[in-house]
Amino acid sequence: MRKSLAERSVDWVLGGLTVITFLVLYTPVLISAIFSIVPTDRNGVHWNEASLQWYGQLLGNTSVLNAVETTLIVGLISVAIATALAIAIALYVEWEGAMMRRLLELFVYLPFLMPPIITGLSLLIYFNGLGIPRGTATIAIGHVALVLAILYRLVLTRLQSIPRSMIEASADLGATRWQTFARVIWPQLRSAAVTGAVLALTISFDETFVTFFLAGDTTTLPLRLWGMMRVGFSPEINALVTIVLGVSITLAAIVALRLNPRGTLEEE
């Protein structure tokens, strides 16, 4: 069936808008990447003087390297803890028939749904009241609260797809609860947990709004970047920005490859 002129012109308008949207979303990113390699000054862009010198300079910047170290420690620890907690809560909700399930889930999801400033300052006041000094540990706890929701959601969805008969069969054959978890549930849960963990790592790596309130004198990479930005623009910041973007995109690509496009989980 041939499309009418009106339908075709609507398609062109929509297509044009889509192209513009891509330009708006990606031009800023591309420009930063280009200017981290190519020097610019008042006379314009010096395309022939492209170099990786700003990346080299970053390697000698101890404050940036320290921030990277803190960011990685926070990310790995908080994601490991949050994954274990998410699995435990999901198992409880799905297999033990949780009491007050809706309320329990609301509070798991809340830090993710709320504006992050609320999560950040509520934890700040909480830790302050408990006399816990701010630092790497408090940042990690904040990230656990934040990423727990997403891990819980992914793990629970997968758990719900495991037929109950498999667990009953395992119990009938004399397996203890632990054996049933290790031999029956975990092998099916693993890929969802790993996908969720990578996704959580991506969030933790970039998190700024909650982290700011919990950091004290500690600096993570986004906070360091924010500090550098307040001073102004420099090719060094562009280089760091490009690296951060590269890491985020790599992690996101891993998640995308593990999830199929419709959002359900792929079988291993």
Add this chain to the structure above:
Amino acid sequence: MTSRTSRLLLFALAASVPLLLVVLPIGNFFVMSFWRVSDNVIVPDATLANYAGFLENDAYWRTFLFTIGLCAAVAGIGIAIGYPVSYFIWRLRGRIKYLLLLLLILPLFMSYIVKIYTMRSILGLNGFLNKFLVFTGILDQPSTLFLYNRTAILITMATILLPFVILPIFLTLERIPKSLTQASADLGAGAGTTFWRVVLPLSLPGTAAGALFTFVLALGDYITPQMVGGPNGFTFGRVIWSQFGLAYNWPFGAALAVIMFLFALAVIGLAAFMAARQR
């Protein structure tokens, strides 16, 4: 093992996590909102002075209303651009459809700080936007209108949060059964009629829910206003943030945060209601 005691014990264990990480901290800042500061020391109290301070001061009210308007505009722009784009991509066929979707939501995973930085370098006096407008002859000379004012906050937030609107709209469209659009076509409706009579009504609740979640995300942003908003670009989030920094009035900041929390909770409730209507 499945006795009542062990059930309670398991519940206590599972509930202790959200209790320690979420309920107690939120309860804590509710309590602090009734405290006060005297001589730079936070003193426990049971005063409504912080709330009265908000209600009595025009400046806070106006900032609150401005912020709501700003976030509504961000969500509105999100729908205005995000809906047609999602619709266009949804109607594509084959691998390109999901590749384009992936590229549209990829910016979700990019660092917020980085996105603000790149937007700032685009909107500035020597930025790409000005260079482009002067080059094409639309402007005679670079304009300072794009950075360090309220418009800049709107442009930056709308750009950064656009993927947050696109994803839920696309997922809503995906949930419309193919049989419905086919039936509409079989009954002789053109693409336009099918859109207005079938696709749009079915996707409206999900679209509204997505926009409301974006609204809440924009509500708490305290970094964008500070980085691109200039001296007059105060939003409610930035005001709360400043109470925990230089202003050092945690109880007042907590009271403002309670107001934001309750408002956000109401909006999320509305979004959940919309999302439930979708199914």
